[in-house]
Amino acid sequence: MVGLNKNIMRAILIASYVVLIGLIVSALSGIFSYLNTGADRSKMLHTEIQKIEQYLPKIVWEPLDNEGRIMDAQNLSALQNDYLDAWYVKQIAYKTNKIAGIKDYYTDSSRENLYSFIALNKTEKTTIEATTLSHNPTLEFYSEDGQLAVVTDRNVVEYKRVFKADALVLETTETSTYKIIFLLEDGFWRIRHMVKEDNAIYNPEQKIIATDSLNIKGINYYPQATPWNTFGDTFSTDTISKDFKIIKDAGLNSIRIFVQYEDFGKARVKPEMITKLRQTLDVADKHNLKVVITLFDFYGDYSLMNWTLDHRHAETIVNALKDHNALLAWDIKNEPNLDFDSRGQDIVIAWLDNMIDLVKSVDDKHPITIGWSNTQSATLLKEKVDFVSFHYYEDLDKLDEAIKTMKTEIKDKPLVLQEYGLSSYRGLWNPLGYTEEDQAEYHKKIQNILAVNKMQFMSWTLYDFKDIPTEVVGRLPWRKRAQQHFGFINQNGEPKPAFQYISKE
Known part of the structure; x- marks a missing residue:
C-alpha cells in the first residue's frame, strides 16, 4: 500500500513537471514568434490612426515613368498609404506639440528636425492646425533593390491655422511643391528627407454661375x-x-x-x-x-x-x-x-x-x-x-x-x-x-x-x-x-x- 502511494505521488510529480516544461516552452515560443514578426502599424501608431477613416485627401499620381526599377501597383499603394499617414502624424504632432507616432513614419535624421520644431512651438506656446486637401505626386526614381524612392508632390493644397497662446494669429491656404526621399525600413516607407521647394497663396478660380433663370x-x-x-x-x-x-x-x-x-x-x-x-x-x-x-x-x-x-x-x-x-x-x-x-x-x-x-x-x-x-x-x-x-x-x-x-x-x-x-x-x-x-x-x-x-x-x-x-x-x-x-x-x-x-x- 505504501509502495502504491509512492508510485502515485511520483506520477503526479512527473506530470506536473511535464506540464510546467510545456508552459515554459510555449511562453518562450510566443515571445520568439512575436520578436520575429513584423510590427503591426495599427498598434505601433500611438495616435491610433486608421487612415481609411481619418485622412483622405485627394491624391492623383502622374503616370509612372520613373528612372530605375518599375514600381508595381501594390508597392505604390503602400508608398501612398505611408506617405499620407506621415502627413497626418505630423499634423497631429503640430496640433498637440507631442511627438508620439513620428518615429514610425520618419527616419532618425528627418525626425530630429520635427522634434526641434515641436519643442520650439511648445516653448513659445504656438500650435498649428493644418490639413492637406490634395496631392499630385510624381514618382521620379525607384531603386533597383526596392529600398529607396524619390517623389515630387506638386500643387499640394494645404490649409493651416496658427495659434499663439490659443489666439489665432494666422490663417492661410497655400499650394506648395515638395521633394521627398523615402527609405523602406521594417517593411514600411519612412520619409528620409522632405523639402518644400516653392509655395504660393491658393486662389481658386471663382466660377460665375448664372442665376437669372432661377425663379424658385x-x-x-x-x-x-x-x-x-x-x-x-x-x-x-x-x-x-x-x-x-x-x-x-x-x-x-x-x-x-x-x-x-x-x-x-x-x-x-x-x-x-x-x-x-x-x-x-x-x-x-x-x-x-x-x-x-x-x-x-x-x-x-x-x-x-x-x-x-x-x-x-x-x-x-x-x-x-x-x-x-x-x-x-x-x-x-x-x-x-x-x-x-x-x-x-x-x-x-x-x-x-x-x-x-x-x-x-x-x-x-x-x-x-x-x-x-x-x-x-x-x-x-x-x-x-x-x-x-x-x-x-x-x-x-x-x-x-x-x-x-x-x-x-x-x-x-x-x-x-x-x-x-x-x-x-x-x-x-x-x-x-x-x-x-x-x-x-x-x-x-x-x-x-x-x-x-x-x-x-x-x-x-x-x-x-x-x-x-x-x-x-x-x-x-x-x-x-x-x-x-x-x-x-x-x-x-x-x-x-x-x-x-x-x-x-
Whole structure:
C-alpha cells in the first residue's frame, strides 16, 4: 500500500513537471514568434490612426515613368498609404506639440528636425492646425533593390491655422511643391528627407454661375410617414411621386431635400443611398420639378482633421448627380450659423468657404447657396455663393424691412426665403398657440410680402407629421407638438386652410 502511494505521488510529480516544461516552452515560443514578426502599424501608431477613416485627401499620381526599377501597383499603394499617414502624424504632432507616432513614419535624421520644431512651438506656446486637401505626386526614381524612392508632390493644397497662446494669429491656404526621399525600413516607407521647394497663396478660380433663370417657387420636402428619413428602409418612389404631383399641381416648381451625412455613409458614401437620391430626382424630373439638394444635414463637426473626409463625401454625391436634369442647386449646409457658439464662427466659416470651393471644382454648372437660419447671417460669404438663402420664423411685420436691408447689402445676388412657416398646433402643451385659420392668414400675408419684394421662396413644409425624431427638436413635448403642425396638409391627408396660399398664384 505504501509502495502504491509512492508510485502515485511520483506520477503526479512527473506530470506536473511535464506540464510546467510545456508552459515554459510555449511562453518562450510566443515571445520568439512575436520578436520575429513584423510590427503591426495599427498598434505601433500611438495616435491610433486608421487612415481609411481619418485622412483622405485627394491624391492623383502622374503616370509612372520613373528612372530605375518599375514600381508595381501594390508597392505604390503602400508608398501612398505611408506617405499620407506621415502627413497626418505630423499634423497631429503640430496640433498637440507631442511627438508620439513620428518615429514610425520618419527616419532618425528627418525626425530630429520635427522634434526641434515641436519643442520650439511648445516653448513659445504656438500650435498649428493644418490639413492637406490634395496631392499630385510624381514618382521620379525607384531603386533597383526596392529600398529607396524619390517623389515630387506638386500643387499640394494645404490649409493651416496658427495659434499663439490659443489666439489665432494666422490663417492661410497655400499650394506648395515638395521633394521627398523615402527609405523602406521594417517593411514600411519612412520619409528620409522632405523639402518644400516653392509655395504660393491658393486662389481658386471663382466660377460665375448664372442665376437669372432661377425663379424658385418651392417647398421643403419630407414624406409624411418618414420625416427626416426620406432615404431610409421604407423609401418609396410611389409615395414620392404622389407627393410631387401634389406640389406641382399646387403651382410650385421646386423642392428642397436633405442628405444626412451619417445615413449616407460619411466619407464612404453608400451606393444604395446614391441610387435612392437619383431615383428621387428622376421622379422630380418626371413631374417637371427642380431640386435643391442640401448637403451635410445633421452634421456639426467642422474640425480640420475631418475636412478630407467631408470632401470625399461631398465629392461623391456631387459627381453622381451633377448632370441630372432635375438638379437646380447645391445647398452646402442647413443653418450652419447655429453652430457658431458651440464650434466657433471662424472654423465654421472656413469650412463652408472651403466646401464651396470643393463643390465648384466638381460641378461648375449649378449654383451654390447656404441655408442661413436668419437674416443677420445672410451676408456671410455672400461673395462666394451664387444666391443667398435665409430662413425666417420671426415677426412678419418686420420681414419687409429685413428684406430691404438685405437688398442694400447684397446687391448682385438673388435672395431666396428658403424656409418659413407657422405651426397650427394649439393644445395641451401650448394652449395659446395658433389655429389653422391663423396659419392660413400667415401664409396669405407672407405671400403678399414676397410678391411686393419679388422674392423667391421655399416654404416649410408640405405635411403635418405624426412623429418627429428626437434629434430634430429634442424630447420636450411642446417643441415636438409644434414641429408636427407646420404642414399645408394635415395628418389625415386633408388640405388645411393654408393650402390655398401655398403659392402666390
